[in-house]
Amino acid sequence: MAQKFTVKSFQEAKDNNRKISMLTAYDYSMAKIVDAAGIDSVLVGDSLGMVFQGNESTLPVTLDEIIYHTKAVVRGVKNALVVADMPFLSYHVSKEEAVRNAGRMIKEGGAEAVKMEGGTLFSETIKAVVDAQIPVMGHIGLTPQSVNAFGGFKVQGKDEQSAKRIWEDAKLLEEAGVFAITLECIPDKLAQLITKSLRIPTIGIGAGKSCDGQVLVINDMLGMFSDFVPRFIKQYAKLNTEITAAVQDYIAEVREGDFPAGEHTFDMDADILEKLY
Numbered sequence: 001m002a003q004k005f006t007v008k009s010f011q012e013a014k015d016n017n018r019k020i021s022m023l024t025a026y027d028y029s030m031a032k033i034v035d036a037a038g039i040d041s042v043l044v045g046d047s048l049g050m051v052f053q054g055n056e057s058t059l060p061v062t063l064d065e066i067i068y069h070t071k072a073v074v075r076g077v078k079n080a081l082v083v084a085d086m087p088f089l090s091y092h093v094s095k096e097e098a099v100r101n102a103g104r105m106i107k108e109g110g111a112e113a114v115k116m117e118g119g120t121l122f123s124e125t126i127k128a129v130v131d132a133q134i135p136v137m138g139h140i141g142l143t144p145q146s147v148n149a150f151g152g153f154k155v156q157g158k159d160e161q162s163a164k165r166i167w168e169d170a171k172l173l174e175e176a177g178v179f180a181i182t183l184e185c186i187p188d189k190l191a192q193l194i195t196k197s198l199r200i201p202t203i204g205i206g207a208g209k210s211c212d213g214q215v216l217v218i219n220d221m222l223g224m225f226s227d228f229v230p231r232f233i234k235q236y237a238k239l240n241t242e243i244t245a246a247v248q249d250y251i252a253e254v255r256e257g258d259f260p261a262g263e264h265t266f267d268m269d270a271d272i273l274e275k276l277y
């Protein structure tokens with residue numbers, strides 16, 4: 001039987017050169033499949049604002065919504081570490097709000113850790129949450145909650161100034177006590193430099209193969225989200241196509257009267273039926 005994956009397991013994985021696998025999930029059924037398949041960690045990502053809610057960014061997602069999804073995911077997970085994203089504005093106003101809101105993710109949602117975007121700008125806030133005994137995963141590089149500040153979902157760290165800032169961010173977050181850092185959409189050489197110089201593990205998405213682990217949005221890797229397919233996504237299945245075919249079969253069979261068949265139908269004794277006439 002697989003062992004429970006914890007924040008300690010994250011560190012042990014890096015120390016033993018064993019790569020960490022992480023995927024998002026937003027509901028019970030998917031979380032159960034992903035966990036039973038042996039994933040190390042499940043992220044209740046605020047990407048649900050895009051793939052679940054259909055917004056154009058993650059910004060509209062609320063704390064109550066993330067907590068709602070986290071509750072469902074936690075019920076499906078036995079072994080993976082459940083991390084939930086702190087949504088936009090849930091930790092941006094004050095340290096006090098950050099700690100209280102992170103606490104709700106743990107207490108009400110049942111998450112075991114939270115993820116917070118931002119480096120230098122948020123390291124003090126992140127430290128306050130860590131000090132409240134809530135494990136925090138950092139997230140730097142392309143931080144989607146900064147989409148308006150960035151002017152779009154753009155690869156970060158390509159010029160010297162930006163690369164330097166991201167490296168500084170990584171070091172500050174390690175000092176603040178995060179147990180791991182997500183590196184999103186940065187050049188692989190920069191991710192390698194950061195990964196080598198940190199004691200804690202890095203989890204990459206669009207950050208190359210040197211990271212200590214990888215994370216993807218489940219809908220992207222299953223090929224069931226096609227609003228955009230950036231180059232860092234690999235589709236391990238084409239569920240879009242499979243779902244379309246299944247739905248079309250169903251429509252045709254309903255129209256033809258082929259579904260439901262006898263095997264899908266409940267019987268009744270003939271004498272009881274007679275009494276109804």
Ligand SMILES: Nc1nc(=O)c2c([nH]1)NC[C@@H]1CN(c3ccc(C(=O)N[C@@H](CCC(=O)O)C(=O)O)cc3)CN21
Nearest residue numbers: 047050051058144153154155217220225228230231232
């Ligand atoms: N379904 C989904 N998958 C994700 O990976 C994801 C989300 N949603 N929502 C939150 C953020 C947004 N992400 C994104 C979205 C778009 C690009 C994108 O179009 N990138 C361009 C490069 C743009 C540039 O650098 O100019 C690409 O072609 O990769 C990247 C990351 C990653 N995250």
Ligand SMILES: CC(C)C(=O)C(=O)O
Nearest residue numbers: 024045046047182215
């Ligand atoms: C893509 C991952 C890292 C994320 O933050 C999310 O799914 O919201």
Ligand SMILES: [Mg+2]
Nearest residue numbers: 045046047085
């Ligand atoms: Mg996120």
